[in-house]
Amino acid sequence: MSDAAQPTAAEVRAAAEAVKTALDRHLAAVERRSGEDDPAVYEAFNELAAAAEVYDELLYDRYDEVTPFEIPGAEEALPPYAGPEEPHALSVLIRRDYAVVEPQRLLAQAERVEAAEEGEAVGTGEDAASTVHGALGILFGEFEPDEIASRHKEFGLEEGDSTLWVTATDEPADPGEWLEAPFDEIDPEHVVCRFDVSAVFDEEQDETEDDEDGEDGEDGDEDADASDRGRGR
Known part of the structure; x- marks a missing residue:
């Protein structure tokens, strides 16, 4: 950035004062919060984040310095409900x-499901799953997602x-x-x-x-x- 485009010292000072004001408002909102999802707190948080971002940018442009803290930007947080x-x-x-970490375990589990449905012994059914994507279709068609989540290791999966x-x-x-x-x-x-x-x-x-x-x-x-x-x- 050229010297002509640099912010003035007064602009940096004003941005610092804006951060102080936003910080006071955020603390006041937290102290008065009416519940876990109080929209006033989220609004004050976003204002503080925006003020801190402006100050950080101006401080860097003017003095080539950065702040020692990081406040997540407003876009990183959910908006108020x-x-x-x-x-x-x-x-x-x-x-x-x-992640499919044990394909053979996955295939074996799918084969057992197919054999049970067709009343055949494991390994004898002609339609037993022979591909990973086919085995996944069989298992997710047989078991609820929550059961697969709790038994993922049995199916050769890693969370x-x-x-x-x-x-x-x-x-x-x-x-x-x-x-x-x-x-x-x-x-x-x-x-x-x-x-x-x-x-x-x-x-x-x-x-x-x-x-x-x-x-x-x-x-x-x-x-x-x-x-x-x-x-x-």
């Missing part, structure tokens, strides 16, 4: 990722990231309305809550434990269970 106060319907959106969103609406969707594109047109302002599970959270925890081990020489606790790694709204 603006859905119906008394929802008459809800949608639960779930995505779970898996990856997962997310669960609960959205509220005034009325249920018409039958068949969203089946072709179930995750399209989700209004973020109608999200009641969201829970994420990711190996990234384990890595963050491991880094913290490694730092603690370096200080006291003691081993950290074992990795938390997936339910403990969930990040809510």
Whole structure:
């Protein structure tokens, strides 16, 4: 950036004052919060994030310095809930990722399902699953997704990231309305809550434990269970 385009010292100072004001407003909103999803807190949070981002940019442009803290941008957080106060319907959106780590175990489980359905001994049915994608179709057709999630190791699968969103609406969707594109047109302002599970959270925890081990020489606790790694709204 050229010298002519650089912000003035007064502009940087004004941005710093804006951060202080936004910080005071955020604290006041937190102190007055009426519940876990108080929209005033989210609004104050977004204002603080925006003010901090402006200050950080101006500080860098003027003095080639950065702030020692990081406030997530407003776009990284869910907006304040603006859905119906008394929802008459809800949608639960779930995505779970898996890695196929033991294909032979997956194929064997699918073969058992086919054999049981056809009344044949395992390994004798002509239609027994012989491909991974065919085995997946058989198993997910036989078992509920929650059962596969709880028994994934039996099926040769390894858990990856997962997310669960609960959205509220005034009325249920018409039958068949969203089946072709179930995750399209989700209004973020109608999200009641969201829970994420990711190996990234384990890595963050491991880094913290490694730092603690370096200080006291003691081993950290074992990795938390997936339910403990969930990040809510």
